[in-house]
Amino acid sequence: MRPYKSPNYNQRTGQIKYLIMHYTGMSSGQEALERLCDEKSAVSAHYLIEEDGEVFSLVDEHRRAWHAGLSKWENDQDINDLSIGIEIVNSGHPFEGYESIYKEFPQKQMEAVLELSKIIINRHNIKPWHILGHSDVAWRRKIDPGELFNWQWLSDHGVGIYSDMEIDQADVEIGAPEIGEFLQKLEKYGYDIEGCYNKPRELITAFQRHFRQTNIDGELDSQTVAIIDYLLNVKFS
Ligand SMILES: [Zn+2]
Known part of the structure; x- marks a missing residue:
């Protein structure tokens, strides 16, 4: 692990969970390192992992790095204060004014993510959810x-949760009444659902982006429902 110190942090007041x-989301790892260490950017993370698996340590874990921004999970609104953040080098999705082809994360890099995550999880007793x-x-x-x-691969190797259940009727569309019920389940799992009832598509897509990566169409179907049921069962059993 290589130190590459960022000035962008402050005192942590909460317990890491x-x-x-x-x-x-930048064209190179070097560019990202420079940004994360630039005082003017006011962003940082505890670690950065290069495509070849090299790990850089930017901020000490007991300090509060600035990676999550405006965020919420369960009743926690200051995720920076309660978390370790890992930046993984990948050029990311394109957006207006930024051309990019979003690519898979190389295996060497994922192995480094896995190894570092295991150490962090053990050190701070972080729950899979x-x-x-x-x-x-x-x-x-x-x-x-x-x-x-590849959340599924990480989960297969002991980091996080991913349901790989096979469901026959994956494409059964779910009606409007069930959407309310589904949002309640997402909230129970930890998602911030405020203001979602009228336009849940974006949140459903976000959920699928992590937990049902083969299809992130934002439609509520029976497989998506089965996955949240599985996750809740793991979290609350
Ligand atoms: Zn981010």
Whole structure:
């Protein structure tokens, strides 16, 4: 692990309970490192992981790094104060004024993510349902680390939760009354559902981006419902 110190942090006042995954969304790892260490950017993370698996340590874990921004999970609104943030080098999705082809995360990089995550989880006793993407805790603003981030592989190797159940009627569309019920379940799991009842598509997409990566169409179907039921069962059993 290479130190590459960022000045962008302050005192932590809470206990670490979350691990938050990001992608850098820039054209190179070097560019991302420079931004995360630039005082003017006012952003940072505890770690950055290069495509070849090299790990940089930017902020000490006992300090509060600035990676999550405006965010919420369960009743926690200051995720930075309660989390470790990992930036994973990936050029990310394109957006207006930024051209990019969103690509899979190389295996070497994922292995480094896995190894580092295991250490962090053990050190701070982080629960599997508190290992989240930026898009889970800030779904109105963020889509990283995205649908190509291999949560399933991480879960298979002991980091986080992913349901790989096979459901026959995956494409059965679910009616409007069930959408309210589904949103209640998302809230119980931790998502911020405020103001969602009229336009839940964006939140459903965010949920699928993490937990049903093969299809992120934002439609509520029986498989998506079965997955939240599975997650709730794991969290509350
Ligand atoms: Zn992010």
